[in-house]
Amino acid sequence: MGIGLVGCHSAPALTPQEAAGKHLYQVRCAHCHEDNDLALKKVPPDLHGVFARKTLPSGAPATDAAVRQNVLAGKGMMPGFTGRFTEEQMAALLAYLHTGLR
Ligand code: HEC
Secondary structure, eight states: OOTTTSSOSSSOOOOHHHHHHHHHHHHHTHHHHTTOTTOOSSOOOOOTTTTTSSBOTTSSBOOHHHHHHHHHHOBTTBOOOTTTSOHHHHHHHHHHHHTTOO
């Protein structure tokens, strides 16, 4: 698929785990978080660099545990993904979010 070769000029290529997370993000998260395709009144926050700040948009600490919990349980208009991701997939998703979304 050319992942790691496209779209990043200076950053190093994604690891296989990050690339797997990128795929999950693009399939499961980006339609809301980048396109807001459901036209939610509460616009899903931009997740670029989400771990570069101390807090998540809600004010919760920007930790793996908090993001994992948010993804599994959902929040407000965001659906919960309990049972949709294996542990391996969740780890990949978090690894990709840690790249700042390259
Ligand atoms: C149906 C649209 C939708 C989908 C799909 C979705 N989200 Fe969200 N997400 C939202 C909305 C809306 C919020 C804001 C929730 C709030 O604060 O009320 C949000 C908030 C968040 C936050 C910030 C939480 C906080 O505490 O500030 C994170 C992180 C997040 N989403 C990650 C993800 C990830 C990762 C995925 C894919 C696995 C995903 N979301 C899929 C709509 C969505």
